[in-house]
Amino acid sequence: MPVLPPPSASFSSSASPPPRAGVVAALRAAGCVFAEEEAELILAGARTPREIAALVERRVAGFPLEQVLGWAGFHGLRIAVEPGVFVPRRRTEFLVDQAVARSPEASVVVDLCCGSGAVGAALAEALGPVELHAADIDPAAVRCARRNIVPRGGAVHRGDLFDALPGSLRGRVDILAANVPYVPTDEVGLLPPEARDHEPLVALDGGPDGLDILRRVTAEAPTWLAPDGCLLVETSEHQTPQALAVFLEAGLTAHLAVSEEFSAHVVTGTRH
Structure with missing residues (x-):
């Protein structure tokens, strides 16, 4: 808004x-x-x-309305949101739906670049009992995510992408949801003031073409995914050809899903 x-x-x-x-x-x-x-x-x-x-x-x-209220509606849940934390977008509900459709029997779920932990919380609610982990590099996000993830039996870790995760997860992750920052650096200044002024830059800036973090996640994902496990990322319409190519280069079977309703583009990569 x-x-x-x-x-x-x-x-x-x-x-x-x-x-x-x-x-x-x-x-x-x-x-x-x-x-x-x-x-x-x-x-x-x-x-x-x-x-x-x-x-x-x-x-x-x-200030964003969600930070003012202290919560955001997301996938039927009320997600706690604190000042200075990325506000979950309604379009990201499409990523959750794609993950559940792709892996309805998932037992190990990771929410990488978790922000408030909205994606992980929504996946846990949709899938039932799962081993749930969330991670973010920003301490404010980690603190906020614990409010949403821990009550659902999950754990939240602080660190740079996969460095934050327990090594015991290697080769076991059924759903790796990574809502990475994908705004090109030169376009961050064009964002609405609510995002530009009140959300952390680390959650928005995806590098020169917006795909720096996506490349890092995709390169390491195959070693963390279980057989038939899937990686899901959100991206913009004009970035999807490059994103699909990055997934293929990492040895993942790539698929693009588009929601006109949410104006959302989700790339899914499966390890076989």
Whole structure:
């Protein structure tokens, strides 16, 4: 939900309790396209008038709604989201659906570049009892992911890609979901302010062509996948030919799935 630069007037937390109309007006003035819906979520999530005012003030200042509320809806779940952590995108639900369709009997699942851990949490909910691991290089993401992964029996590790994972997982992973950063470096500045200013650069910047992290993940993935295990990554439409080629070079059978509904492109690689 995009937001424009905040107006000069502030929504002070010391003000009298704001009525619904006042909340909507403040959000609309800040450029929030879905002001009415956001107002309902803020009013439902705050316990006191002071909290309402504080949440509106943060939203008007440009913070992502999910970071303001402390949660994001994802694949039917309420995922905890903390300030400074990548907000899970609805389009990534398509990656979850592809993973479940490809490996419905999966018993070992890894959520690499996990951010909040939304993908891993959704896979655990969809598949039932699994051995679940998530990993990220960013300490804020790891802290947040533990809130979403540990209650589902999983473990969260901090480190650079596969370096974070226990060595005992080599050759055993049925689903390796890697929602890697794929925005080309020169295009990061074109992202909406919510992402550019309030999400970690490490979760957005994919290098000169956006595929640096994808290449690193794909190169190592075959040694971690179980026989018939699959690697799934999200990418943009114009990057898919290169991404498919990278998968093939790594010895994986590559497949592209596209969702018009979510404007999502998922490349899946299977080890045989």
